[in-house]
Amino acid sequence: MAERSFKHEVEKLKIAPGAEFEGEGILAVTKALLQSGVAYVGGYQGSPVSHLMDVLADASETLDALGVHFDSSASEATAAAMLGASVHYPLRGAITFKSTVGTNVASDALSNLASGGVTGGVLVILGEDYGEGSSIIQERSHAFAMKSQMWLLDPRPNHASLVRAVEKAFELSEASRTPAMLTMRVRACHSHGRFIASENRRPPFTVKDALDEPRRDIHRMALAPATFVHEHEKISDRWPAAQAFIREHALNEIFGDAKLNVGLVVQGGLYNSLMRALELLGLADIYGRTALPIYVMNVVYPVVDLEVQEFFEGKDAVLMLEEGQPEFIEQTLHTIVNRQEMTTRVHGKDMLPKAGEYTTLVMLKGLRRFLQKYVPSMLEKERIPEGVRQMLAPKVTPIIPSMPGVALDDGGPVLPRPPSFCTGCPERPVFTALKMVEKETGKHHISADIGCHQFAALAPFDIGATSMGYGLGAAGAAALNTGQTGRRSVSIMGDGGFWHNGLTSGVGNAVFNQSNSVIVLVDNGYSAATGGQDILSSRGAGPTRTASLPIVEAVRGIGVRWIRTVSRTYDLKAMKRALSDALTSSDSGPKVVVAQSECMLNKQRRIKPQVRDRLKAGARVVQEKFGVDAETCTGDHSCIRLSGCPSLTIKDNPDPLRQDPVATVESSCVACGHCGEVSHAAVLCPSFYRIEVVRNAGWFERWRNRLANAVIHPMQRRLAAKEFRYAA
Numbered sequence: 001m002a003e004r005s006f007k008h009e010v011e012k013l014k015i016a017p018g019a020e021f022e023g024e025g026i027l028a029v030t031k032a033l034l035q036s037g038v039a040y041v042g043g044y045q046g047s048p049v050s051h052l053m054d055v056l057a058d059a060s061e062t063l064d065a066l067g068v069h070f071d072s073s074a075s076e077a078t079a080a081a082m083l084g085a086s087v088h089y090p091l092r093g094a095i096t097f098k099s100t101v102g103t104n105v106a107s108d109a110l111s112n113l114a115s116g117g118v119t120g121g122v123l124v125i126l127g128e129d130y131g132e133g134s135s136i137i138q139e140r141s142h143a144f145a146m147k148s149q150m151w152l153l154d155p156r157p158n159h160a161s162l163v164r165a166v167e168k169a170f171e172l173s174e175a176s177r178t179p180a181m182l183t184m185r186v187r188a189c190h191s192h193g194r195f196i197a198s199e200n201r202r203p204p205f206t207v208k209d210a211l212d213e214p215r216r217d218i219h220r221m222a223l224a225p226a227t228f229v230h231e232h233e234k235i236s237d238r239w240p241a242a243q244a245f246i247r248e249h250a251l252n253e254i255f256g257d258a259k260l261n262v263g264l265v266v267q268g269g270l271y272n273s274l275m276r277a278l279e280l281l282g283l284a285d286i287y288g289r290t291a292l293p294i295y296v297m298n299v300v301y302p303v304v305d306l307e308v309q310e311f312f313e314g315k316d317a318v319l320m321l322e323e324g325q326p327e328f329i330e331q332t333l334h335t336i337v338n339r340q341e342m343t344t345r346v347h348g349k350d351m352l353p354k355a356g357e358y359t360t361l362v363m364l365k366g367l368r369r370f371l372q373k374y375v376p377s378m379l380e381k382e383r384i385p386e387g388v389r390q391m392l393a394p395k396v397t398p399i400i401p402s403m404p405g406v407a408l409d410d411g412g413p414v415l416p417r418p419p420s421f422c423t424g425c426p427e428r429p430v431f432t433a434l435k436m437v438e439k440e441t442g443k444h445h446i447s448a449d450i451g452c453h454q455f456a457a458l459a460p461f462d463i464g465a466t467s468m469g470y471g472l473g474a475a476g477a478a479a480l481n482t483g484q485t486g487r488r489s490v491s492i493m494g495d496g497g498f499w500h501n502g503l504t505s506g507v508g509n510a511v512f513n514q515s516n517s518v519i520v521l522v523d524n525g526y527s528a529a530t531g532g533q534d535i536l537s538s539r540g541a542g543p544t545r546t547a548s549l550p551i552v553e554a555v556r557g558i559g560v561r562w563i564r565t566v567s568r569t570y571d572l573k574a575m576k577r578a579l580s581d582a583l584t585s586s587d588s589g590p591k592v593v594v595a596q597s598e599c600m601l602n603k604q605r606r607i608k609p610q611v612r613d614r615l616k617a618g619a620r621v622v623q624e625k626f627g628v629d630a631e632t633c634t635g636d637h638s639c640i641r642l643s644g645c646p647s648l649t650i651k652d653n654p655d656p657l658r659q660d661p662v663a664t665v666e667s668s669c670v671a672c673g674h675c676g677e678v679s680h681a682a683v684l685c686p687s688f689y690r691i692e693v694v695r696n697a698g699w700f701e702r703w704r705n706r707l708a709n710a711v712i713h714p715m716q717r718r719l720a721a722k723e724f725r726y727a728a
Contacts (some may be wrong), residue, residue: 046098474506635660
């Protein structure tokens with residue numbers, strides 16, 4: 001069950017040639033793949049390309065009709081290894097995953113693929129998750145392209161350019177026998193736009209043809225001594241072929257009057273932000289007409305030297321707008337200028353930030369510095385709104401208090417709110433229990449992992465010291481396996497990371513090395529952090545997948561003897577007992593605790609339509625709700641500190657004799673019961689209550705409710721009257 005279904009949108013993939021295609025950027029890329037005659041597609045989900053995998057999964061009917069094979073890969077390495085099908089066969093293949101973390105995982109396969117080269121066109125679609133809103137380490141795909149000699153496209157983020165880039169990338173790959181990569185930023189993936197559709201092409205050579213006609217060329221294998229020859233082949237043959245193709249097909253673009261004495265060079269993916277900055281300066285309009293010449297690099301690697309020389313000819317200075325560090329393209333431009341003995345000054349990171357996302361505001365500042373130095377008269381046209389002008393002014397960043405509960409004056413800075421688990425998340429009680437156990441056993445080194453559970457590193461849990469990669473939670477604690485102390489390291493791993501690589505790199509490694517560590521496997525039934533996709537242990541994954549494979553059996557099969565399963569993580573007593581046993585057990589070998597409960601987001605997506613259908617049919621529906629008795633609540637707020645649920649907050653104390661605010665449960669509550677469990681397990685207070693809301697109740701329930709109200713309401717009125725007299 002993915003985050004959303006594209007069953008309706010994928011019908012657009014069948015649109016007639018010549019018709020206007022309208023939709024999301026991811027859908028446009030999918031259509032471009034089909035128009036390119038792709039033979040097979042694979043990948044691993046991750047922002048911002050999760051939807052590409054979801055679209056392909058929902059488009060199985062269209063793919064089957066065209067003879068296109070789709071594989072939902074177990075990891076990015078699995079996806080990259082798929083591309084080996086294009087080494088000997090004229091098969092066009094495409095894969096997708098999140099960069100740069102996915103590129104790191106896939107690096108071995110991609111390096112081998114790039115060494116021997118390909119026969120069929122190969123395209124790696126990378127979700128370039130770079131910038132302030134990113135969830136990963138801040139690195140660029142450019143370094144990998146340079147290292148392995150793979151061509152890197154960064155097209156302008158409009159649908160027509162994206163579609164053309166996909167189609168031409170396959171041709172570029174085939175013309176140079178080299179894999180190509182194409183980066184898609186978050187905004188490009190989820191932007192909406194239009195383009196004129198072409199006909200979907202059935203691959204002229206299919207996967208079936210490859211199996212029926214096996215081929216083999218030992219010289220294309222990454223096998224010494226051929227790998228030494230491959231390195232020379234990359235530079236002497238493939239590189240010039242790629243440059244010639246890029247130039248011949250005008251993959252890079254020039255806008256504006258190229259004869260002006262200054263110019264701009266920009267990565268294609270930054271084009272929209274640049275045009276907005278130029279518009280604010282009065283140097284461009286909303287249709288893309290610009291007063292400054294712009295060389296748009298839709299292919300950022302390899303750089304085409306002749307194009308650079310032609311654009312630089314007669315220019316005093318050029319500003320390179322290159323996002324991220326190091327400044328690979330800028331260094332290349334300096335090299336070209338130096339070798340050709342040109343007089344053009346190249347600016348870039350000296351006028352723009354060395355690192356970080358190049359937003360419109362960032363570009364605006366850099367452009368003003370550049371123009372002020374070389375053509376200050378152009379700045380006379382600027383029409384920057386007052387609000388933007390204030391943002392450009394130097395500011396003193398206010399120091400934001402880090403301690404919770406700090407009172408702020410009106411108009412003061414807002415306290416940062418760290419990301420946290422969703423309302424009702426079944427992973428929250430795992431860390432509540434672990435925090436409670438640590439009160440008895442003392443602190444432990446806890447190795448975290450990539451996934452929703454990583455939120456436990458933040459308040460209110462503050463659990464987790466390191467995070468080394470997806471599925472590497474247990475491996476991240478491997479060095480701390482020692483018999484010199486009775487204390488044990490604890491590692492956390494989600495089911496998505498477990499099936500990605502954690503079974504072997506974490507659990508298997510711990511068994512092999514006789515580790516005495518504790519491994520907590522959070523089994524919520526999906527690859528929740530990437531959008532709720534199904535995995536091997538998911539229930540009801542559909543007829544095209546093999547699933548419902550218990551994690552416990554996999555762990556036992558690899559050699560773990562000590563295993564405890566908590567089938568309902570909200571049961572804090574059971575969760576606490578399992579963790580305590582794992583930390584104190586005298587048995588040797590790794591201790592594995594499997595904490596099971598369905599991801600609440602996916603559960604709500606699953607049951608809400610069922611509830612809606614039952615209500616429409618007039619069936620009886622019971623929904624639980626939790627609340628806090630304000631008169632009983634002491635205002636201690638320990639429940640909040642041990643839970644952190646977004647639906648659990650505070651409100652003014654109704655008792656005029658007490659000043660401390662009381663806890664309250666908001667309407668977003670999904671009745672997981674965790675807050676109440678925390679209160680009772682921690683022996684805090686009895687203020688939590690549970691109610692049942694019955695809809696479409698039967699006649700007996702309605703009669704009983706009227707009778708109860710007839711008895712209770714008069715008693716409440718008498719109590720209220722007494723309170724009024726006392727207050728008077």
